[in-house]
Amino acid sequence: MRSPRPPKSRFARRFERPPAPAGTALPPPASHPTGRTEGYLLLRRPIVAPSPGISLPEGVTLVPLDAADAPLVHRLLKAAYASGFGTVPESVLAWWKLVTTDSEFDRNLATVARAGDEVIGFCLCWTSGFVKDLAVDARWRHRGIASALLANAIESLARRGCEEVALKVDIYNAPAQRLYRRFGFEP
């Protein structure tokens, strides 16, 4: 007798398309609940795929998001997404509420990179295994901070039992696409 199939993860169900009735065209791609998909690539990788070796610059630490850091993290996201490669609510309160009241929020999947008192990077994942935000202060780029945040996020998701990690990236966001491909993400 065949053993029963394991239940599908919430992540897998999110991206599932309804079956097309026989003889009809396929339905349009399902859009992710966190926003539009047009102009974005949806990339995924198995959680167990190897990550590149990472070392944080001296003095930089990764810590879980704290309410006291909210204004600085929000400011960082606004500046990083000014290029149009991401979106964030205009006010810090609206952003904080949106993030922390989401049913997929877990403070341990919201990580801040700090250098002393400065907030220099941020990564937020939803519990379904989706990287919602990844941003590094422009003055701190090209030092491996996004790579460290991403590797840390993948480890945390693996500990939660996620089998896959996914994200969306703007089709014109070449630096981010290079980063994700180094980590083995593919369309």
Ligand SMILES: CC(C)(COP(=O)(O)OP(=O)(O)OC[C@H]1O[C@@H](n2cnc3c(N)ncnc32)[C@H](O)[C@@H]1OP(=O)(O)O)[C@@H](O)C(=O)NCCC(=O)NCCS
């Ligand atoms: C995309 C982004 C998060 C990358 O952040 P980052 O901290 O610069 O990323 P990393 O330092 O890990 O990698 C960037 C580059 O620096 C290189 N690098 C890493 N450590 C390095 C070091 N110690 N010395 C020299 N170069 C280094 C990497 O190899 C990589 O090279 P590449 O540009 O040839 O691919 C950042 O550009 C950003 O915040 N962009 C705006 C927001 C955004 O687009 N977010 C992604 C949304 S999907």
